Amino acid sequence: MDPSEVEFIAEKEVVQIIPNFSLDKIYLIGGDLGPFNPGLPVSVPVWLALNLKQRQKCSIVPPEWMDIDKLEEMRELERKEDAFTPVPSPYYMELTKLLLNHSSDNIPKADEIRTLVKDIWDTRIAKLRLSADSFINQQEAHAKLDNLTLMEINTIRAFLLDSLNCMYKLRSNLQPGSTKGQFSDY
Amino acid sequence: MSDGLSEDGSDINQEDEDVMTPAELIAKLEEAWLNEKFSPELLENKSEVVECVMEQLTHMEANLQRVKKGDAKASIHRMEIDRIRYVLSSYLRSRLQKIEKYFPHVLEKEKSREMGDASLLSPEEFAFAKEYYANTETYLKAMALKRMPPNLQTIDMLKAVPEPCLDSFVFLRVKERQENILVEPETDDQREYVVDLEEGSQHLMRYRTIAPLVSTGAVQLI
Incomplete structure (x- = not known):
């Protein structure tokens, strides 16, 4: 899957915005939104929030977890634990990127948040590489991947799955008398 | 469902003819989209969901026709329509790709299906798969097979195309x-x-x- 598609899915997440215009309730196919009143916070999906922001029709309230203290705590925990720690949002990386790129003026200490989230991401990806390595070394057939986000899975998907398939083909060809050995490729 | 027909949809929100709300319908479509994207084989078709979503989209577009230009709500509705349309076409496209890749096996599975079992392909996809099969066969014959020695002029598609x-x-x-x-x-x-x-x-x-x-x-x- 393309990373932009993961971002597309993340854009369905809901954020709070403070509009500067007024508009009645909108009845979208995916649910109702609004009504919008100037100065009153309202929840909308990220794709709409970003669009309104680009047209300077609202300011975005950053999600609660997008906060220096909370993220620092998370980074320490992530570095200390061997396993993956729970993330504040299943789309933390995508949302950070989207919100910081389009709406950094509404987010206090945007640069520090960017660095912190990048640190957390790097730590997690390093862990992911390590566990993928041991998964292959031990020739496991099942792994539990709790707390991994879609974007993280997506970064190793193509490489890991293709390698596993390749190894499977090689191995099943080695085993004598195996019926599964008849793999043909183009 | 009975009284849904009494007025001709003066309100956009009045389309709950099914037990499913439009929001649940979209969620179903997204589920099917991701499953289809990641499964190695072709999954059962979800033509019911696809048709309902199409209906929602055409209905919404018809409503938007009546709205005058520059309406703030209309642009938001259009954005939503574009997003749904993207998921829908990406879903259908990934199915077509799999049909093209595994067409003999897909058709074989469809043939051996018991009466009453859910069909793997929608009628349109079935027509596409058959046509693709025929075209590939004709092409192979015209380009290569007829120049082969007589004993090598047949091809078994099921063996020639790898299985999922x-x-x-x-x-x-x-x-x-x-x-x-x-x-x-x-x-x-x-x-x-x-x-x-x-x-x-x-x-x-x-x-x-x-x-x-x-x-x-x-x-x-x-």
């Missing part, structure tokens, strides 16, 4: 708790074992083991 590899690994998220899923060993000196799949947990395992759970909707491929 059901032993591929997939990532999945569990939606309904499952017990005692048998995990087959990778090598001969390992032993098979069972795992329980807790609701909400995520796993990496072979598609073959959990294929039935994908079609019942108990797990979601990610």
